[in-house]
Amino acid sequence: MKPVNYCFKTRNLTFSPLSLRDSDKLHDLWTSERVCESLWGDDIISKEQTKTIINDSKHLFRKEKLGLWSVKLKKNNTLLGFGGFWYLYEPAELQLIFSVEKQYRGYGYGTEIARAIIHFGFKYRAMQVIVGSNSSTNKAPSRVLQKAGMLFNKQITQDGLATIYYNIPKSRWFLDDSLEFDASA
Secondary structure (H helix, E strand, O other): OOOOOOOEEOOOEEEEEOOHHHHHHHHHHHOOHHHHHHHHOOOOOOHHHHHHHHHHHHHHHHHHOOOEEEEEEOOOOOEEEEEEEEEEOOOOEEEEEEEEOHHHOOOOHHHHHHHHHHHHHHHHOOOOEEEEEEEOOOHHHHHHHHHOOOEEEEEEEEOOEEEEEEEEEHHHOOOOOOOEOOOOO
């Protein structure tokens, strides 16, 4: 079943499009040291910018049927991170992005998020290649992207930072039917 409202579940997580009710928690996550460097190039974003990103994501869902999701633990509905597709750099390139709150890292949630987003892109958006990148100084996202099945593509300087690119073509992806795409999630 295609997720009509873009909400879905995996074994441990629930995904729903970003909401303003989660803006404070997302702002805390997005301004933490490692996340800030990877996503915003060391710029500290304001709470207003966080709300703008949430609204821009809502617009992206309306326009392109993809965007950013809040990710919560199924067992207790705690927000532990986010993931999705976002336009990065100039010229703008649609990429997979994600992050997990520090206390939830090391439990496989980042890989579960990345795999679910890749699955969504291939199965429901008919994407042919999915790209992800991260700062070369932050090794953890590289490991997650690799565990999710992405392959090293290149390393370049992007916006003044050494950036590592990964990608995965649809032909190398095994569609994971264990994902529970549920329109009522």
